[in-house]
Amino acid sequence: MTIRFWTNLKARALLLLGSLFICFFPGVFxxxxxxxxxxxxxxxxxxxxxxxxxxxxxxxxxxxxxxxxxxxxxxxxxxxxxxxxxxxxxxxxxxxxxxxxxxxxxxxxxxxxxxxxxxxxxxxxxxxxxxxxxxxxxxxxxxxxxxxxxxxxxxxSGSHHGADTGKRMHVLLVILISAIVSTVSILGVVAAYRYWQRRKREQDQARFLKLFEDGDDSEDELGLGQVL
The missing domain is CATH 2.60.40 (Immunoglobulin-like)
Structure with a gap:
């Protein structure tokens, strides 16, 4: 997973949102x-x-x-x-x-x-x-x-204008909520991924330091530490 992947994912989400908006509100555009x-x-x-x-x-x-x-x-x-x-x-x-x-x-x-x-x-x-x-x-x-x-x-603007407006407002509200949920979900996944990367780096560093410590202990056991 890379930065480009997340950028493309966000772009696709915005494109889908725009397509849905145009589909339900064609008169706007x-x-x-x-x-x-x-x-x-x-x-x-x-x-x-x-x-x-x-x-x-x-x-x-x-x-x-x-x-x-x-x-x-x-x-x-x-x-x-x-x-x-x-x-x-x-x-x-x-x-x-x-x-x-x-x-x-x-x-x-x-x-x-x-x-x-x-x-x-x-x-x-x-x-x-x-x-x-x-x-x-x-x-x-x-x-x-x-x-x-x-x-x-x-x-x-006829007899069904009020009902149509109400339906469109409902659909718009659903779209906005879906967009917010999608954005929060994407941000949450990105935060989790970054946290996982940080934890992985910390674990790698810990393992690396442990290897050095194990190496020093081995040298002490063999008496190599006393040799100049």
Whole structure:
């Protein structure tokens, strides 16, 4: 048994605990992947009708440039498999501040629109959501997972919400107690193993000293101790 063994054992215990938590509370970590299905811009903010650089951006995330969107009044459609997809991930019960912008070299980016982007926006059964701004753009976003997240959330908030919450709290309590017991057990085994190692070292040292003492007694019996 080595330090690496105990480290791997603790890591496996934590991994098992995390897996159980995700299994019983999937909504905590659930999120929907959002892709752009289509977009049409009605105007650009660049001077001299230059080709715009249109991009999507959520606060705290990297911006996603639409390399093909260069002309007004043209409907651009996408498969969701483009190299710049997906746009973002929307967690359940939490929105993001996102927007559509046009890059401007000489000044801050021009804003087509900014809005609170939520998984609950995807109400259609196919997971689509249309967002538009008058005289600016029309965009269709796709998030099939968001529909399932919303349905699961509605189901949980129904007539069985209280019972489900109670069951989940009970399961969480059991998991926490199991984790504490497992941690204490591991620490106890580690302490016992270290105590056994210490006792073994003491016994080895005692045997080693006894060998020396026995050797000295043998020399005394043979009279070798008197020889210079």
């Amino acid at each position: 659930s999120s929907g992947v959002v892709t752009l299905k289509s977009i049409q811009i009605f105007k650009t903010h660049e001077l001299f009708n230059a080709k715009p650089t249109v991009y999507f951006h959520c606060e705290g995330e990297n911006r996603t440039i639409f390399p093909d969107v260069k002309k007004t009044d043209v409907v651009y459609t996408f498969k969701g498999e483009e190299s710049w997809q997906p746009l973002t991930e929307l967690p359940d019960k939490k929105c993001k501040r996102c927007g559509l912008y046009e890059l401007d070299i000489l000044k801050p980016a021009d804003v087509f629109d900014e809005w609170e982007f939520c998984s609950s926006d995807f109400l259609d059964s196919d997971g689509t959501y249309v967002h538009s701004k008058d005289k600016e753009f029309d965009a269709t976003f796709l998030c099939p997972q968001c529909v399932h997240l919303e349905n699961s959330s509605d189901h949980a």
